[in-house]
Amino acid sequence: MAWVVGTGAFFGLLAITGGIVTLRTGWIPPMARRHVTRPQLHGLGALLMGASLVLQGLFYFRVLPSVSWEARFFGGNALLFGGLLLIALSQLLPPRRNLDHADPSGV
Structure with missing residues (x-):
């Protein structure tokens, strides 16, 4: 069972790294580039x-002091589903329009 949790923690560190990179530079992984319209939401969701x-x-692994299983369960699910919701919104919301460049004719 420890290897399953360790693998999940490793992928969590990768997701945090990807979220930080997305927030700092706006870079999106190639498999999601076509779908993501709001990189900031995607980065926050990954975090x-x-x-x-x-x-x-x-x-x-008992690195942090133990709390009740209810707090771990509901807190972990709230973070996980909140991140999933932000990633879904980053792909479903229309792209933002910059009003300064909306009319290139200058009229």
């Missing part, structure tokens, strides 16, 4: 999902 996975690993 939340990664934090959920890493926290579950830290609780399992």
Whole structure:
């Protein structure tokens, strides 16, 4: 069971790294570039999902003080589904329009 949690924590660290890179530079992984219209939401969603996975690993390996299983369950699910919602919104919302460049004719 420890290898499953360790693998999840590793993927959580990768998601956190990807979220930080997306927030700082706007870079999106190639498999999601075509779909993402708002990189900031995508980066925040990746951070939340990664934090959920890493926290579950830290609780399992007793790095953090133990809390009740209800707090771990509902807190982890809230972070995970919140991140999933942000990633979905980053792909479903229309792209923002810059009003300064909306009319190139200058009229």
